[in-house]
Amino acid sequence: MTTAGHESRQYPAAMVNITNKCNLRCKHCFVFRDANPTSIQNEMPTEKMLEKLSFLQKKHSIQTMLWMGGEPLLRPDVLEKGITIFPKNHITTNGTIDLIDFPDCIYVVSLDGPPAYNDAIRGKGTYEKVMRTIEKVPEKFGSKVMCQCVVTKENETLLEDLVKLLKPTRFEGMTFSFYVPPANDSSKLTWHTTKRRDKAVLEVLRLKELYPDFIWNSKRTLELTLSKNCKPITDHCPSKQYVLPLYLDGDAFTTPFCCYGNDVDCDLCGAWVVFYLASLLEKNGIENYRDQIIF
Numbered sequence: 126m127t128t129a130g131h132e133s134r135q136y137p138a139a140m141v142n143i144t145n146k147c148n149l150r151c152k153h154c155f156v157f158r159d160a161n162p163t164s165i166q167n168e169m170p171t172e173k174m175l176e177k178l179s180f181l182q183k184k185h186s187i188q189t190m191l192w193m194g195g196e197p198l199l200r201p202d203v204l205e206k207g208i209t210i211f212p213k214n215h216i217t218t219n220g221t222i223d224l225i226d227f228p229d230c231i232y233v234v235s236l237d238g239p240p241a242y243n244d245a246i247r248g249k250g251t252y253e254k255v256m257r258t259i260e261k262v263p264e265k266f267g268s269k270v271m272c273q274c275v276v277t278k279e280n281e282t283l284l285e286d287l288v289k290l291l292k293p294t295r296f297e298g299m300t301f302s303f304y305v306p307p308a309n310d311s312s313k314l315t316w317h318t319t320k321r322r323d324k325a326v327l328e329v330l331r332l333k334e335l336y337p338d339f340i341w342n343s344k345r346t347l348e349l350t351l352s353k354n355c356k357p358i359t360d361h362c363p364s365k366q367y368v369l370p371l372y373l374d375g376d377a378f379t380t381p382f383c384c385y386g387n388d389v390d391c392d393l394c395g396a397w398v399v400f401y402l403a404s405l406l407e408k409n410g411i412e413n414y415r416d417q418i419i420f
Contacts, residue, residue, distance in 0.1 A: 139369040140191040140384055141178065143203045144168060147195040149219050151235075151247045153275055153304060153314055167376050171202045177378060179210050185369060189213040191233075198222040217273070219247065220255035230268040234259070234296070238280040238287050259295045271341065272299040276395070277314040281325035288336055298341045301329045303350060303395020307388040319352035319393060326350050326395075342397065345407070349400045359394045363402035 145168065169177075181187065190211040192204060198218050208214040208227055218224070220234040237243050240252040262270055272291055276284065284301065291299060303322060306315040316322040330347045333340050349358060362383065370384040381387045385396060 134185065134369075136185040136187050136369040137367050138189040138191070139181070139185070139187045139371060140193055141371040141378070142193045142195055142373050143174065143197050143207070144195040144200045145373055146199050147219070148199075148221060149196070149248050149251065151219070153237075153246060153277065169373060169376050169378075171200070171206075173376075174203055175206055175210070178207060181369070181371070182210050187211060187369065189215065191215045191217060193217045196222065198225070201225055216268075219251070220258050221251060223258060224262060224266075224268070224270065226263075226267045228267040232268050232270045233273050234270060235275070236272050236287065236291070237275050237277075238283045239290060242280050242283055256294070262295045269297050270295060272296050273397070274299060274301050275304055276301050276325050276329065277304045278316050278321075278325075279313055281328060284328055285332055285335075288332055288339065292336070292339055298339050300341045300397055302397035305385045305394050305396050306390050307386075308390045310390065315393065317393075319355055322393075322395060323352050343401070343404060345404045346397070346400045349403050349407075350395055355394075355400070356392070358400060358403045359391050362391065362394070362399060363406055364396065364399045367402055368398065
């Protein structure tokens with residue numbers, strides 16, 4: 126297990142991809158980019174993984190775990206026992222597999238726009254599959270179910286359409302996270318500068334005013350994401366200091382450069398967790414919020 130530079134540090138939160146297998150191949154997924162370890166050969170056995178995670182929880186005093194993949198629901202055996210190790214648990218999923226009724230977890234379901242756009246990014250029929258999954262969630266369910274949308278240059282004008290579609294559903298709320306590009310990204314997803322990204326951030330701020338209870342981004346978190354505020358934060362990234370990233374590399378965990386992998390362009394980072402942590406630090410210091418971190 127590679128944890129160089131992390132040996133003695135305390136982490137309020139961590140994220141772990143418990144499998145590199147996934148039933149989708151989303152165009153903006155950072156896990157499967159070439160610079161990141163994504164071996165699906167000889168993936169770590171369940172008991173060994175749980176033993177390592179329990180060790181890391183004690184060593185780093187981890188309070189919140191974000192379970193991810195790949196698609197983490199492809200390893201329900203890990204989730205079932207793993208959520209007992211950490212006080213707070215969030216499970217990020219593409220929403221195409223039935224959700225398991227775990228107690229006191231938060232499911233973070235990924236959707237990136239109305240059906241046509243979402244399916245162009247995540248695969249044909251994906252939006253409909255997610256809606257079928259959400260419709261199956263009973264009224265009495267142990268976990269909260271939220272949506273997270275990755276905002277890109279391509280979908281920045283479609284965000285309110287998505288909010289209106291999701292509000293009447295079983296989703297209890299949603300957050301927006303802004304696309305984190307790799308270095309030298311030439312795709313149509315990136316704005317290339319944080320100044321150009323401001324249009325998208327301002328749109329989410331507008332939606333926050335209209336739907337304050339449904340959109341869980343705080344106003345201050347969004348304000349810090351604007352170009353006039355973001356550079357000091359990304360230069361001293363709070364996520365790198367307070368969130369331990371664990372990528373599965375075959376039969377071992379490895380710790381990449383940041384939560385989004387080894388190839389990120391930090392100057393263009395728009396990750397929700399980065400600016401959320403910055404807003405907590407600005408308010409009263411991270412130590413007062415160790416048990417409240419959500420993704």
